[in-house]
Amino acid sequence: MTGETTAALLATTSGGYLLVLAIMLPLIGTIAIVLLGGQRAERVALVVAPLGLVIAAAILASVWSSGQPLVYIVGGWRPPLGLALRSDGISAVMIAITAIVMCATVLFARGQFRGPAPGVEGRAQMVFWSLLLAVWGALNAVFLGDDLFNLYVALELLTFGAVPLVCLDGRAETLSAALRYLLFALMGSVLYLLGVALIYGAYGTLDIVLLAGVVRSEPVIWVAVALMTVGLIAKTALFPLHLWLPNAHAGAPAAASAILSALVVKGSFFLILRLWFDVMPGQIHLPAQILGFLGAGAILLGSVLALRQARLKLLIAYSTIAQIGYLFLLFPLAVGSGIASPFASIAWTAGLLQLASHAFAKAAMFMAAGMIYEALGHDRIDRLGGAGRVVPIAVFAFAIGGLSLMGLPPSGGFSAKWMLLQASVGEGQWWWIIVITLGGLLAAGYIFRVISPTLIQPFPAPELKAVVPVSRQGVALALALFAVLLGFVPLEPWPLLQIGRTAVEAHLP
Amino acid sequence: MTLLPLYYGLLALLVIGVAWWTLVARETMAAVIGFIAYGMLLGLVWAGIASVDVALTEAAIGGGVTGVLLLRAAARLRPTEPAPHEKPGLVFRVLVGIFCAIVTIGLAVVVLFPTDPAPSLAIAAAEHLPALELGNPVTAVLIAYRALDTMLEKVVLLLALIGVWSLGPDRNWGGLPGRAPAVVTDSALTFLAKLLPPIGIVFGVYLLWTSADNPGGAFQGGTVLAAMWILAMMAGLRAPPAIGSRALRLLLLSGTITFIVVGFAGFLIAGGFLSYPAAFPKALILLIEIPMTLTIAVTLGLLVSGPAERDKTS
Helix, strand or coil: CCHHHHHHHCCCCCCCHHHHHHHHHHHHHHHHHHHHCHHHHHHHHHHHHHHHHHHHHHHHHHHHHHCCCEEEEHHHCCCCCCCEEEECHHHHHHHHHHHHHHHHHHHHHCCCCCCCCCCCCCHHHHHHHHHHHHHHHHHHHHHHECEHHHHHHHHHHHHHHHHHHHCCCCCHHHHHHHHHHHHHHHHHHHHHHHHHHHHHHHHCCCEHHHHHHHCCCCHHHHHHHHHHHHHHHHHHCCCCCCCCHHHHHHHCCHHHHHHHHHHHHHHHHHHHHHHHHHHCCCCCHHHHHHHHHHHHHHHHHHHHHHHCCCEHHHHHHHHHHHHHHHHHCHHHHHHCCCCCCHHHHHHHHHHHHHHHHHHHHHHHHHHHHHHHHHHHCCCEHHHCCCHHHHCHHHHHHHHHHHHHHHCCCCCHHHHHHHHHHHHHHHHCCCHHHHHHHHHHHHHHHHHHHHHHHHHCCCCCCCCCCCCCCHHHHHHHHHHHHHHHHHHHCCCCCCHHHHCCCHHHHHHCC | CCCHHHHHHHHHHHHHHHHHHHHHCCCHHHHHHHHHHHHHHHHHHHHHCCCHHHHHHHHHHHHHHHHHHHHHHHHHHHHHCCCCCCCCCHHHHHHHHHHHHHHHHHHHHHHHCCCCCCCCCHHHHHHCHHHHCCCCHHHHHHHHHCHHHHHHHHHHHHHHHHHHHCCCCHHHCCCEEECCCCCCCCCHHHHHHHHHHHHHHHHHHHHHHHCCCCCCCHHHHHHHHHHHHHHHHHCCCCCCCCCCCHHHHHHHHHHHHHHHHHHHHHHHHCCCCCCCCCCCHHHHHHHHHHHHHHHHHHHHHHHHHCCEEECCCC
């Protein structure tokens, strides 16, 4: 790539200010909640959520219609000295997914966290709502950052927003789960930061677009990216650094579990994509295969462990480990026969489709599990009898979300797995076919283990602990239906995902 | 300067020695004291390679505030200390050892074969200083070139504080942080807490003011102010404020809010988010930095004070 085209990639585009709004609006919401008090938190969130959705839609529409990335140069200081925010096709998709899940979570969590008296701030109320919006802003910062250190700050925002959500109920076991999560996440931050320092020392810039033009295959970049990848894997909970996830995601309140499992782990995954596909020079066959094998390990181990869980929320959490595994199959399949091959773009589409459908399905399933818990007073899988009678819509939402995880048509999960299989065949990497198929079978196993008891009507009927309003069950169902709707997108590569990809542009003739 | 290599050699050995001590110390308290010494020594190392800004931060945060935090944690953990610890298995320890070895070798390779000449943005950073009416390039990086990072870091601090607060019991929410201090009368601590703050406050303000042209800054100044406040609270001369207090929340957020307001005002007066108008950059930078120093001081003081464990009335 010549210097001129690089410079052209880094100038504020019209509509670039939307990127600033996408990051700042949720964070302003967080600040407003701390200032005005938790008793007004819900109202703040109900203002921020629809605005955030509109901004996300505007970004997606703008990138899609112009076919060009949106760029904003912050403060007018151009990289390498200053910072750029940049939304390519993938960023825009990620921002849209985040906005949808966040809006659903806001609706789902309404009225769930109350103060000790009307007008008096409660602990969980203030902490949940302020951090929920903080996680939203942090994710948008992760998706839009074009500078590796700016992305470090975004990761820190994400970590410090997410960890306290795990121990919101204050029980000893959730505290220890949160502490373990914090230690894994901070180890990840340290490794990432070390890599950032090495890259700056070697190239004098941290801007991803500029780096793509100057990075050579030499020891320093390999060491740096390896360290950063291990750090990000710890944050993403990819096997074998997944040990913190099950208790953390299962111990949080349902609304928090939903965003932790659906969105937060995807933030660090997204940065691994950025590092390997946008910063690194070509030749990443071996690391891509390694990441793929770790993903395969995650699919098999996560699914088997999910099958063996006695509690519903833990089962869903282990299933997250497995579903994260599928995301990493993107690496070997997208670099197989070159970055510009048709199968590479199929793998990209499959990866993003898997990411989106898992986000919708998993958020819906955690919400459903939370409502089943509220209604029955427990979430032991062997005593779920009658759940289908007391919270029918929630159980239906769980089942539909489950279809997508299994990969049954029509669902986003089916399309994603189908295209992954297509890419495996096309690239001649048959070994992934076995893993994908086995993973689907195991997922069917653990989903049916939950669904079959809910349909039985035990005698005597289970005691109803709380009535769950239909509107909240409807939120979970709507999210699950989003996962199904993704099954109707055409089974072909989306050109949207290729917009603004530096690596792709560099490889064009 | 024949003694300098000897000084740096000894300093390097001392840093490694103290790091080792911190790792192998059996008692938490001893390890914490080792860690504080380690922070101070690292400050000297940074000063030795002419990074005075980093040295100040390392000493203030790495040795100072983190030290107080860890000391308090260690004091609280003391009753549980004699209990037998879970020891990680042999396989785990070997794996950790291998991982550390790989990291060390990787770093050694990179450090031993540096890029020559090392690329740097120092010249570019200095070039725009007159336009910003600043003399210290570090301040320019923090408040202008990478202002978004600095702004988001303030939000990270806020989230850390919310995380600490979230650990308190529901019934005390909005109340006073920490447990009630033991009543101390006329100890050395009280004496120190009366003697130091006037000097410390002046020094903290100086660090902020001088940072336009010399090493210093909102973070370092705020940390010194926080230290004075923490000292007064620890000596029992000042009660910590109730975390539900509206005035406290406003003070806590003042710097971040000002930063964001000035950032968005840039759209109107300077052509973009976080841009400063060419006519009066210095005035706006000061407008941001003064409340930011307060925000940093209040946040650090509250982080050390801990979650609310007492009612407002106690």
